[in-house]
Amino acid sequence: MWPGEKRMLPDDRLLTESASLLTHPLAESWQRSRSYGLTRADQHIPFIKAGLLEELRSRNDWVPQRVQPLIEQLGAQITRQPAIVVIADADGLVLETRGNHDFLHKASRFALAPGNQWGEAERGTNAIGTALALGAFCEVRGDQHFLNQNAGLNCTAAPIYRPDGHIAGILDLSAPAQRPYPDAQRLIMQAVRHIEHRWVRSAIADRHWTLRLHADAGRLGSAQELLLVFHDEVLIAANRLAMVEFQLSPAAFGSLEFAQLFPDLLRQPSGAPRQTLAGNQRHYYSLLEAPQRRVSALRSTPPAERHDEQHQKALRILNAGLSLCVTGETGCGKEHFSRRLFQESRWRNGNFVAINCAALPEPLIESELFGYAPGAFTGANPKGYIGKIREADGGVLFLDEIGDMPAGLQTRLLRVLQEKTVTPLGSRSAYAVDFALVCATHHDLHRQVQTGAFREDLLYRIKEYSLRIP
Known part of the structure; x- marks a missing residue:
């Protein structure tokens, strides 16, 4: 007892x-x-x-x-x-x-x-x-x-x-x-x-507008943001943080209009966070994303830009198997740029595997990245899981918000990059991997090294070439 x-x-x-x-x-x-x-x-x-x-x-x-x-x-x-x-x-x-x-x-x-x-x-x-x-x-x-x-x-x-x-x-x-x-x-x-x-993100379709809000621009894109989805002018989905912030009941979905929540916000896509005053009289940083059919047109890149010097140099780096670190403010298109490089690179026949280090809870990141063996823990999939790193074998692994990776996982990632092998959780077997690494962050990684939040040896492994997207 x-x-x-x-x-x-x-x-x-x-x-x-x-x-x-x-x-x-x-x-x-x-x-x-x-x-x-x-x-x-x-x-x-x-x-x-x-x-x-x-x-x-x-x-x-x-x-x-x-x-x-x-x-x-x-x-x-x-x-x-x-x-x-x-x-x-x-x-x-x-x-x-x-x-x-x-x-x-x-x-x-x-x-x-x-x-x-x-x-x-x-x-x-x-x-x-x-x-x-x-x-x-x-x-x-x-x-x-x-x-x-x-x-x-x-x-x-x-x-x-x-x-x-x-x-x-x-x-x-x-x-x-x-x-x-x-x-x-x-x-x-x-x-x-x-x-x-993640549930709200999975509900977003090509015809939907998406609005992300947070008092800290650096939190946009993470699970701490307020996330709202609109079909034309009408609210159809939101995460609980947004429901509490704007006092949304179930009756609001399918009836409440964009202008009622954000009377001063023009419904125009924003490529970078902008300051917004909402209908609740609170200030936020916001990112408004248009339906995908319009985003494709908005983000289409002129041929001259596609073949500019920076793009071509980044492509050569990727083809050489060297690591690339893309920096820039949240919402500036770091993942879009990286996918475009992948599609033009020698890795294009493999997978482009993306994982957001800021959006996943710490307990989940390790198994998502490294995978796990059958029976590695209670309730594990009996077939195990190969993990994102092995999924990216022969392709590109894109680690978004690498600056938010927990210290313990930084050590494991460094070992993978050094040895070109990965060992799943609960396994004694190491698997050879060959992939190109692209990391993205809005943080100043050199400053994080100085404060002890990021490993210096890992920084040099992931930043063999860096570029900034304005």
């Missing part, structure tokens, strides 16, 4: 006294729990049968499409501590769990296995159910759970929002009450923002 399991209040006579010690949202949740007819001593554990679970999993196809790779990585990251990651649907039904093997077994005593129901009406105050009720982040510690049987848990959860403003489900991290996972809130919120950001 965990120490946290002993700290149980004996019966409902202490309900009012206990609730007075809670934060206001949790105190209200306790009152709702009581209104559902629950008592603290209830032992009922609601769950569904395996056949229905599989049907509900199939209905929640966003989990394998949007979340599965991330929760596998989160599960691998926390496996050294007694903790698990839980994915639940919009009703609080547990769909998937990943994490520490021993705690996964013990967690079954708390009914955290797939098929168990954790809505507030079934289980009282708990992170999953109460986050759904609040529509916001929620942490419930030990005796803050309404049911005594859950007092041994410390749970941290946040809702995952669809691009149309509705809740898709919940991402939760649960641990023993006496050994809460450190920095759980940051980890959960970072993961949720990444999922929501």
